[in-house]
Amino acid sequence: MASDGARRQFWKRSSSKVPGSIRHVYGAQHPPFDPLSHGTLPQATPSPPARPRRVSTFQEFESDTSDAWDAGEDDDGLLAMAAEQLHTDVVMETAHRVLRDHSQRQGQRQQGGPEPPATPPPPSGDLRLVKSVSESHASCPAESAGAPAPLQRSQSLPHADSVPGPAAEAPGSATLSEREASRLHKFRQLLAGPNTDLEELRRLSWSGIPRPVRPVAWKLLSGYLPANVDRRAATLQRKQEEYFALVEQYYGSREDEAHQDTYRQIRIDIPRMGPEALVLQPRVTEIFERILFIWAIRHPASGYVQGINDLVTPFFVVFLCEHIEEEAVDAADISRVPEEALRNVEADTYWCMSRLLDGIQDNYTFAQPGIQVKVKMLGELVSRIDEPLHQHLDQHEVRYLQFAFRWMNNLLMRELPLHCTVRLWDTYQSEPEGFSHFHLYVCAAFLLRWRKEILQERDFQDLLLLLQNLPTARWGDQDISLLLANAYRLQFAFADAPNHYKR
Known part of the structure; x- marks a missing residue:
């Protein structure tokens, strides 16, 4: 049990990092x-008297069975159903089959013999259920027992391009490249159609979006771009012009008495963001200041709150990758990006961030x-x-x-x-x-x-x-x-x- 003195000393050190001259703003480092x-x-409503505990709890059941799910199902089948209703009979039939095979494999391990072959994937009509249950193989029951669990890589889960060392050169890496190329081809085919099927795009995107198509995919998934290809160019132009009209209308008031505290807090918070190699470039700082100030002025119910500033970076980095060749976008030299391209990235970032915040604005009100x-x-x-x-x-x-x-x-x-x-x-x-x-x-x-x-x-x-x-x-x-x-x-x-x- 922690002593009161230790807790007071800890919080005193933490709070001493905040300059006394900065007006308190609720945010990441300052829970209200x-x-x-x-x-x-x-x-909470008082619970009724506790019933006698059953011998086998859900947690014990999960610990015994969470390594039962085979890691070999097909990617598209696994990701087919985020919001669909699953048929109970199909789920139970597959669950029983998986658990039965798991028991057989456990028996083989105890006897020292070879493991039986993995359960074959269900018929094509049953592929909807696989994601709902098969991804349990990714849980870590061994960690609960005190030993780190080995990472099992399912074909349904994208392989990390950033993992260093021998893993990148392991046998089968050529197959992985072919698989990623196949996924990229599926995305491009979907996005090239006259009307993008957004449900299909969500299904494909669940397991990761290839870098070359991520900017347009994010704009579509955010609801910023229309599904109709012919309307996209006009929509982008109109929204970009609308954003810079707002900048012209409001940004000049940032030093006014009514807004100077908001603008000052934004300027204090941006250098604290990451990655420093990107954020500390003057042109990027100016872009982030404009985006955050315009959003705060147009959303007086919440205004600017610490934490909102961090939500700008992912959109900015993703949209910027359309205009640079470097793989590490977070460390790119922005001075080499044309001014017109940066203006487009700024406007697109503002609108997509705004749509994200529309869904979680209660996080940032008083x-x-x-x-x-x-x-x-x-x-x-x-x-x-x-x-x-x-x-x-x-x-x-x-x-x-x-x-x-x-x-x-x-x-x-x-x-x-x-x-x-x-x-x-x-x-x-x-x-x-x-x-x-x-x-x-x-x-x-x-x-x-x-x-x-x-x-x-x-x-x-x-x-x-x-x-x-x-x-x-x-x-x-x-x-x-x-x-x-x-x-x-x-x-x-x-x-x-x-x-x-x-x-």
Whole structure:
């Protein structure tokens, strides 16, 4: 149990980083208050008397079976159904078959014999169900037992181009290149049609979007571009002209008394963003200042809040890659990009960021109630998924608001490398409510990913330092794919039955 003196010393050091002259703005580093202690959220209804605990819990069942799902299903079949209703008989039949084969393989392992062949994929008519259940193979039961689990790579999950070392040269890399080329061809065929099928685009995008087609795919998934190809050029021109008309109308007032505090806070926050090699270039700084100031002026219900600034970068980087040759866009020299191209990137970034924020604006209104509710939901979800982990945090007086506020406020951007955020947003934009709803399950999966490390810490300060500085600097696309697979599994199990696993 942490001592009061240790906690006071920790928070004193943390708060000393904020200059006293800066007006307080709720955001990633400054959670406003604990909603439970201030009574801003409704208290949970008292639970009825606990029933006798069953011998076999859901968590025990999951631990015994989560490695049962074979990793060899076809990509397109796996990603075919984010929002579709699954037929119960089909699900149960396939589940029984997978578990039966899993038991056989476990028996073979104990006897030292060779494993039987993996379960063949279901008939084509049953492919819809595979994603809903088969991605459970990506969970990490071995970590729960104290040993790191080997990463199993499913063909349904995109391979990380950024993984260094021998993995990039492993046997079969030529096949992976062919597979990626095939995916790129599918995207290009879909985008080249007279009317893009947005549902098909979402299905393909769930497992990642190839870099060459990502800019146009994001604009379509954001609802910024129309599906009709013939209307796109006119739409882009009209929206770009509309944005710069707003700049001309409002940006000159940034030093006015009514707006100077907002503009000053924006200028303070931008240098704190990442990646520094990109953000600290003067032309980029000017672009971000304009985007954020115009958005704040046009959305007085929330205005500018710390955290919104981070949401500009992924859109800017993705749209910029259309105009540069460097693979590492986050370190590109912007001075070589033509002025007209930068103007287009700026306008497109503003409109797509605005559409994202339209769906999560409660996160940034006064007292940020959207984030408060999501953090509370995260705690309740983790308590049902992994009660020992939840109790460990509670025992050491670590509150979810102290670390998960930033996860919700910045959509995990401060926790992940930029290229991982871009990959994560491929999936968020393909989900019906990716940024507002699916993100909750991603945060739960992200916390569970560090279960072993969290349980090893026995001090409030060490726990909080770990949770605020998780070691993800070397993460790649494969890590994000496994994270998303676990998040989808949690959503499938809990989203439609929030009370099902409560005692």
